[in-house]
Amino acid sequence: AVAAAGSPATVPLALPAPYGSCPYDPPPGYTEAAAEGPVSRAELPDGTPCWLVTGHPEVRAVLADARFSADARTPGFPFLSPGQRQLATARPSFIRMDDPEHARLRRMVAKDFLSRRVRELRPAIEEVVETAVEAMTADGRRAADLVADFALPVPSLVICLMLGVPYEDHALFQSLSRTLLDNTTDPGRAAEAHRELMGYLAGLAERKRRDPGDDILSRLAVRPDLTARETASLGFMLLITGHESTTNMAALSVLALLRRPDQAARLRAEPALVPGAVEELLRYLTIIHLGLGRAATEDVTVGGAAIRAGDGVICMLSTANRQPELFGSADGAAPCPAELDVTRDARRHVAFGHGAHQCLGHTLARVELQIMLETVLRKLPGLRLSVPEERLVFQRDAIVYGLRELPVTW
Ligand code: HEM
Secondary structure, eight states, X not given: OOOOTTSOOSOOEESSOOOOSOTTSOOHXXXXXXXXXXXXXXXXXXXXXXXXXXXXXXXXXXXXXXXXXXXXXXXXXXXXXXXXXXXXXXXXXXXXXXXXXXHHHHHHHHGGGSHHHHHHHHHHHHHHHHHHHHHHHGXXXXXXXXXXXXXXXXXXXXXXXXXXXXXXXXXXXXXXXXXXXXXXXXXXXXXXXXXXXXXXXXXHHHHHHHSOOSSHHHHHHTOTTSOHHHHHHHHHHHHXXXXXXXXXXXXXXXXXXXXXXXXXXXXXXXXXXXXXXXXXXXXXXXXXXXXXXXXXXXXXXXXXXXXOTTOEEEEOHHHXXXXXXXXXXXXXXXXXXXXOOTTSOOTTOOTTOOGXXXXXXXXXXXXXXXXXXXXXXXXXXXXXXXXXXXXXOBOTTBSSOOBSOXXXXX
């Protein structure tokens, strides 16, 4: 149980906290907790107490500390829904493992995601993006769903290309991955989706073992030090993490810029600002909006709170990314962190996590987002929403925050 001694004396916040009226701001419950102190008491949906870490230095401290486990089987690991318990305990490869097992598997794919390798992919990514925009605007078309027609196919095609997964199968893995990442999915359905996708990837890996190509899955499939299940589950994790987050980030980024025409105009006039703008959008939107779960394996004091072995901890990236001392100024000289400012130096954000599990695909995601935003701004100067903003549906119940659809015209 969470210790009371030395802990802040606030009423525990029920997790996940509901969104307020603004879909671009973290739920008010988290912001209020952050204002009280960097670590506070919270309660999981099943009534289990846990800790909420909201401060930027404290989030980084927990994520860099090996005494906090990312393995969902560790006693006290916090789950925000039964579906999440199912997905996490099914061990979707190294994202839910601790070192040395985590490091062993991460090393096997780390080279494929190094900045040098990703830079080599730039022309291929540019082509995928250009083709998607051309298809969207073909035959004088003047309207599209920017999620289905652009934000989803681009990263999906890129990760398929890298892994050697036939894009023809995209309908299958895109829908299974949506099911798995939806917090409202019941455990039975989540287990079934997991089995189905693992079966698909195991079959594909077996075909590649016999007839390898020049792709990540082939290289993994022929390794003697990997079991068939390990190969399939590595592919499973890369396929899901490789498209879902970038899709949501791209769609929300375009929307954020449509809401701030001044900022979009600035980027159109000065495309060299786009890489910095991507960092600011990662910070401002923080799409891993429910935070990152860890379980303490030893007693540790963080931000004045006495966390005990067996306590669950949720690291809130969104509040860390709005810490005024880092992303604003008390005297108001810099815009407050709740505002989007594409010229802000946002590089210290933690939208990709921190420590041993820091996002493996961060360079790939950055390059994809830079190319996608630069291309949309350049090719669709008249881009605007084709429905009232109030009609947009945000994925509040998914692990990755995003939009179901983004109807636009130009
Ligand atoms: C891990 C965010 C895109 C692959 C993570 C984590 C975060 C994150 C916060 C840490 C999870 C934790 O500590 O529990 C994002 C965001 C993305 C993005 C915001 C897009 C904007 C990608 C892409 C890939 C990818 C394109 C490509 C395959 C991974 C992998 C891990 C990971 C494999 C696990 C790393 C480990 O456990 O060592 N990501 N990600 N991500 N991400 Fe991403």
